[in-house]
Amino acid sequence: MTRVHVWGASGYAAAEAVRLLHAHPAIDLGVLESASHMGERIGDHFPLLRCAPYRFDAPGSVLDAAGEGDAVITAGSEEDARRVVPALLARGVRVVDLSALYRFDPAAAYGLTEWRRSEIAQARLVANPGCYPTAALLGLLPLAGQDAPQHVVIDAKSGITGAGRSPRVGSLFAEVAGDIHAYGLTGHRHQPEIERYLHGGGMETRITFTPHVVPLARGMLVDAYAIFDRAVDAGAIEAAYARAYAATPFVRLLAGHEIPSVAAVVGTNDAELRVDVRGAVVRVICAIDNLGKGAAGQAVQNLNVMLGFPDETGLSANVAVA
Amino acid sequence: MTRVHVWGASGYAAAEAVRLLHAHPAIDLGVLESASHMGERIGDHFPLLRCAPYRFDAPGSVLDAAGEGDAVITAGSEEDARRVVPALLARGVRVVDLSALYRFDPAAAYGLTEWRRSEIAQARLVANPGCYPTAALLGLLPLAGQDAPQHVVIDAKSGITGAGRSPRVGSLFAEVAGDIHAYGLTGHRHQPEIERYLHGGGMETRITFTPHVVPLARGMLVDAYAIFDRAVDAGAIEAAYARAYAATPFVRLLAGHEIPSVAAVVGTNDAELRVDVRGAVVRVICAIDNLGKGAAGQAVQNLNVMLGFPDETGLSANVAVA
């Protein structure tokens, strides 16, 4: 059994990580550090963990407890990560960091598991991808072998847990229910992350990215439209997608009357993906749980890869509950 | 045209008051004072007021602007009211206060319009009732002429705007959607208000009050159960309800297959009421909009009474939009 600690355990993604690690057959859940909630039961803050036997630990607990061979999920801000991650690495601890701090840093493996498996397997530090980049890149990277499209439009819809658990007016029930709107129109921090790894994957293209808030607690749907300057070969593209995900347990390629659906992935580490080619346009639709494959699920999948467990360990209950 | 100002204009009830006063044919909307949002457009904070031509004014604006003959809706905390209301009254201004401060104060008229009309008509200061008390008292006061019940159970369900617009974790979309729970089990501040005015209405009884949060932005349903120690006379009770509300424009008595419904009252000043008598138990169900009849709607109705307008003035669009 490997011990895994969670640093910054009071947000939605951290709570989901606790839920997954609690049920993981090869991992012992260690210290749950939270400066703001120290001493309190995690179940008092998250109804879905009401009967879990954990309390939030005091600042410094993870550094005190983490020893050689342990791993840590750091779920704080970029500033937190800057302070804590190096100290953890210095103790010989493996780290999966949920913040954006290391996503452009060559010292970390970029944790898009299906595309970076071998780097992740050898990494001491994994930068877990953002939720939008996870869905967008899973959807677009199989296209990278083609000639670059002229333009890519990414129209993304996210549940409000993507905005975190710190209370703000815009996340209140009375604001989110009954509304849909775009945001970040002049630039969302996930856009350069998507572009960086599309380019890294070999697709040199410009993208237009529009994120939206929709009245969902969890779940994310990303529609990506690649516009080419001439008709593309549908068979070759479909084959590229089939090849890319043939051996992966969590990416489900849909076709025919099956359409990616947030309800089919909430509570899981699954991604549903569908590609339709018409003339010079390739439309890819990807559904994930922003807290699952978009955050805590992928973090646990990355831990599995780092620790030498099969990807599905502790994530195999791939029938959703919603 | 009477000028009406709104003090503390940044909460949900205040915004609803602005919406109603904006469309009121006999009232000019004056100053909208908000310390936290001064200078900003009200439509930037409330989508439903996007095209309304108002900005939040600076602290002190209402006191500066309010003159003899004007009226003010004060929509701040009890502390705010303690500071502002006496100064307003001193200028000869009529005040409807939405806080709880004056609800037990004999210097103010208690603004349950259908039951306190003549006092309200002569008052300079009206204490607008809480939302739960409004629904509970509309439902129970017609029983006051009977022998007192042995016990009254009030089981109330409220939309989350009742908790205000200050951001707190418990009001986040991700916490409210998909959940129902009771709160305030050891005592809610509305319980003494309900008891005070039941007793004042002649019903000396003990009550058990359980408020719940339900996944609604607006609207409230209150089920009240009066348990008598012997069978009661159904016909007499139904007649008492019919009599109590025969001449009122906003209270709708339902019967037969009609059942009070939040969807039927949201956006209006209406109350839907239904009484069922079976043996020794009288069940009364009341639906209101917590921001309408439970706050801003009733405030405008009280202004109408104070200013000598028919109750329905500016409130007559009694077909809901939701």
Add this chain to the structure above:
Amino acid sequence: MTRVHVWGASGYAAAEAVRLLHAHPAIDLGVLESASHMGERIGDHFPLLRCAPYRFDAPGSVLDAAGEGDAVITAGSEEDARRVVPALLARGVRVVDLSALYRFDPAAAYGLTEWRRSEIAQARLVANPGCYPTAALLGLLPLAGQDAPQHVVIDAKSGITGAGRSPRVGSLFAEVAGDIHAYGLTGHRHQPEIERYLHGGGMETRITFTPHVVPLARGMLVDAYAIFDRAVDAGAIEAAYARAYAATPFVRLLAGHEIPSVAAVVGTNDAELRVDVRGAVVRVICAIDNLGKGAAGQAVQNLNVMLGFPDETGLSANVAVA
């Protein structure tokens, strides 16, 4: 006062038309014909019309009642329209038809009010546009004066009332809440309608159209992305939008920090529109109420134009309630 009847009065759009006509100062609501609900109170089927004094009338009632000078909103299926509309026209009655039957028919004016005002003013028959086409065309037609874009992507999100009130599993609360998914991937009947009137407006381009169901009862957000083969002149495009909607009461052009929001238009006939130009891409976002500007609101606006009333008559309460 002009008499307006509603044929096929039992769906969501028809009920919204009844709500609007009930409050219209220059229109008397006539017969509400519904084969399925004849004799029943409209308020028993639509909570928001609980206190409206109307009953559904029997089949044939509209034809019997409608006389010279009257108007009728027909809100049935295409088959219904084929049967009823010619008979109504034969009696000298003006008709606004909500079905898709006449949307490609040169005998009818296409009822996109802001773009077809003079035809509508002279028409006996107006084919009211579909909800998606209304939002998409309001967003894209100002671009028609430019060189044609290489491609247009339309990613649309609709509340479930767009699917009608006939019960089907896919519209159940337990299916819609907590989910988002695309549909009609192999062709939605609104796509040719959008293309027809883009082409008619002078924009010869190919479109990719993806509609989605989101967990909303009412409201629609349409993101349209026009991809040009070279950078476009942002100033010229913004000027074209400003010019197109300068004199219209219901289309609100947003800029700066203002973003179109479904919550800002629900319950109204408003459309919120925002254009952002970046290089060779123009992104237009449009929010409407699918039952308002996307159906009943625009139908009443068209009636106003046909009958010589100002557009806003009966629609001027343009502060939303939601």
Add this chain to the structure above:
Amino acid sequence: MTRVHVWGASGYAAAEAVRLLHAHPAIDLGVLESASHMGERIGDHFPLLRCAPYRFDAPGSVLDAAGEGDAVITAGSEEDARRVVPALLARGVRVVDLSALYRFDPAAAYGLTEWRRSEIAQARLVANPGCYPTAALLGLLPLAGQDAPQHVVIDAKSGITGAGRSPRVGSLFAEVAGDIHAYGLTGHRHQPEIERYLHGGGMETRITFTPHVVPLARGMLVDAYAIFDRAVDAGAIEAAYARAYAATPFVRLLAGHEIPSVAAVVGTNDAELRVDVRGAVVRVICAIDNLGKGAAGQAVQNLNVMLGFPDETGLSANVAVA
């Protein structure tokens, strides 16, 4: 491994049973019979079962397949049960019936597991309780040792899956979202079931039962108020509850600041229970998942008891996912 078949597999409770049995370590899922969906994949109808490898089987399949030692969950109507259950029992098959048919029948064990364990263990036929009775009886039966209360008020709030998956207008998203209302005011079929088993448990009392629909897909909250004619002994009552549920894995007694919450039980077989005594009134609040402990979860728990497995088998993931 015991084989368990599901008869009438196309409703919400049946799908939840399939989800649970799919993951059950001691049960093999057999035939899933559905007349309406035969041949289709279960994942095409239930997103949360998208990747489950099952198809609906033809009418007659369960009777053909079920052999000695197998068990069947029958999830059809009462009429279905009348036709199918006797034939299954005649083959020596154990049956848990979800319909109301056998709930008053002495030939069946009443499947309220915590209170009928020994009968269930020996039964060939278990009548699974209704969802409202499950929550109400778990909440009230520990009181049965006391003198009977004068009256019991049960105010219940249910998610809409309780109304089934057959499409009807009242279950549409656009009707349920934004509304709360009571129903069945003149008598709900669960009321006699509650009374029957309260009386059977020794509590001879009259009850007033008011069910409500709330905007939830899953989950149920039941507030029960027992009104006694004199003050009761709080300590004795709390002790009775502690005793009743001390050895049970799924009933969680809450106290202090902990309040039963639907979000804490959705997706699980858990029940959260809280008792507050004040004077002559005992208030009990119980939260369950209507599809979990209120239907499929309890059915699997009953199968476990019938088959000699520990209660928690296949149900032990008692950390909720929502």
